[in-house]
Amino acid sequence: MNLAMICDMVADGMGDRVLLGGRSGGLTGGRLRARATAGAAFVASAGADRLVYLGGNGPAFPVALFAAALAGVPFLPLNYRLSAEQLGDVMSRQKSPLVVTDTPERVPGARTVGLEEFCALPAAQAAPRSAYDIDAEEIAVLLMTSGTTAAPKSAVLRHRHLVSYLFGSVEFGSADETDATLVSVPPYHIAAVANALSNLYSGRRVVYLDHFTAADWLDTVEREHVTHAMVVPTMLVRIVAELKARGRRTPAHLRSLSYGGAKVSGEVIAEALRLFPDTGFVNAYGLTETASSIAVLGPEDHREALASPDPAVRARLGSVGRALPSVEIEVHDPEGRPCPPGVVGDIVVRGDQVAGEYVESGSRVREDGWFPTRDRGHLDSDGFLFVQGRADDxxxxxxxxxxxxxxxxxxxxxxxxxxxxxxxxxxxxxxxxxxxxxxxxxxxxxxxxxxxxxxxxxxxxxxxxxxxxxxxxxxxxxxxxxxxxxxxxxxxxxxxxxxxx
Missing domain, CATH: 3.30.300.30 (ANL, C-terminal domain)
Structure with missing residues (x-):
């Protein structure tokens, strides 16, 4: 199984459903495949060995993601905030890239195509490669790690890693036709890739917010009748502040709000839960190297923790929940032995979705299958994971x-x-x-x-x-x-x- 097959499944199963953009004028599943197929043909005609995406949020992102898959080349979304030196360094490592960008002057010498132009290429009869010819071991996505404690590295995600995450966390076509998700995480982050795949696979319409402000986010939730959304902690803090300034609650149609990407205090979550009384909160913990989430604190976990008089249960608001069924998570001591509940150690994970591989240094997965996240934390007696932070911190x-x-x-x-x-x-x-x-x-x-x-x-x-x-x-x-x-x-x-x- 590979991402090209996922694109076909979405188009065949939900070809007439609007899946990208506004309720009126958005892209259907069928049109998404048609545009991705045209993009794949363009990639092949350019002789590109990978498709680089340098731009903001929008429909061009999932079109490019699937175009790369249909062309059988890796997809590399880059941070549009990179300095000229940083961007030049990354581009110098690419052999024959095609860059989807509206700022071609930032990648001198590279072949480029604009975002809107890429989404409006002439129709192609077929993708350059059959979905059945693309091996699950081929590289699907390359992502630059954030480099908050060290130099950024190129993380490798193969088709099988992303498909394993998808199959382990989402049911195909499970969303209602009226469901819509608001995506405001940056397109060069694993959350953007996972959000595009999981929402389209479930049949949920994806609405993009290119540049986040709390006011714009709340207004978009209202205007597009958003039912699901994901934010990072800094966004959540600002949304809470904006709500308090407006003196009102969020719309009842916002059923699910996911957050993750960094540690957030239990106090902030408790305050947000009171301001979003009709919304189910989900805290997702994962890494680029694990193809997105590996642990989740679900809506009922949040409600139980908020209402509990037991300090140990209430403390779970500060946890990232329990491991997904498709992965194993343990906390190890320096000798690699599992730590007892409550004892802080190194967080490790294993499972089919775990890649743990870099272009520069190869695989970091141990022989026994465990991947060291380089995060520190502990598990409680019920398996809830508490992340302290990076080992380097x-x-x-x-x-x-x-x-x-x-x-x-x-x-x-x-x-x-x-x-x-x-x-x-x-x-x-x-x-x-x-x-x-x-x-x-x-x-x-x-x-x-x-x-x-x-x-x-x-x-x-x-x-x-x-x-x-x-x-x-x-x-x-x-x-x-x-x-x-x-x-x-x-x-x-x-x-x-x-x-x-």
Missing amino acids: TIIRGGENIAPAEIEDVLARHEAVLECAVAGVPDLEWGQRIAAFVVPRPGRRPEPEELREWVRERLRSAKTPDDVVILEELPTTPTGKILRRELVDMVSTARRDAARR
Whole structure:
């Protein structure tokens, strides 16, 4: 099975159903295949060995995704925010790419085609390759990892990985014809690929929001009668703030709201649940290397945790749920042995959807099938997974390992704190100092010493931030992951400047 066959299934099973764009004038399943087939023929005529996508959200994205599949070449969506140097570096690694973009000047020397032009190519009689000739082991998608703690790498997703995820999490044609999903995650992220595939496979109409603002998101939900949506945590924080400013609840037709991509505090989720009383919340945890979600905290899990007087159950609002049936998740100690419930270790995963492969370094999957996510966390006695953060984020202060997430969870409970992050800053005496970065709620301005005392009372002195920095916003990737390197550089630069005075 491969993505070309998925495209055929969607077109054959839901050929007359509008699946992309607005309720009127959108693309049907049949027209989606026709445009993807035309795109595939164009890719073949260009002699391209991969299809690069450099643009924003919109119907051109899934058309290009399926066009690459029908042409039998890898699909490579790139971050349109990359600097000229970064983009040049990525493009220099490509042999014969065709680039779908409205900014051809950014990829000099490459063959390009505009987004609208690509979606309006002359019809082709057939795709260059039969779907039955495309092997499941061929590369379907290449994605650049976010590189928040290291240089970006090219993650390899083969057809079998994406199809395994799809079959393990979505039922074909299960959506009602009136269902619609709003996609506002960036197109170069695994969530965008997974969203396109899973929603089209289920028969749910996909509506795209090119540039996110909370106001536009809420207005689009109303206008397009959106029933499902996915956001990253920073978006959710802003949507909650916008709702409170408007003084009203969300529409009842929004039945499901998924979030993921980065850690989000239980306090934010509890507040969102109260503002979205008719909406089922889903927290999805996954990685680029696992072809999307591997664990899910479902709507009933959210409701049970919010209503429970048991602290252990309520704490699950801060978890990412339990493993999908198609994968196994364990937490291992340094010797590779499973940790008991509640003990923090390295999160590992195995299953058919797990790729764990990079162009630069090959497969990172161990001989026993386990893939190290490089995330730290623990499982509770019922199998709920709590993610602390990246292993590289651990602060080593005076020889003691300190998890930033533990301090962040405490800071997030302060009434004046909207968002926060904690990072280790180099220090000659202690090895690393603890620096906390706080975005206050509107109209609030907490004193650094007040926040330090708040943490000290609830943890202990060794975990109290040495520095508290008040910011207007945290530096994040478009998918909501905090750029801790920028925070560390900010403090280090300020300390060097102060030392020179």
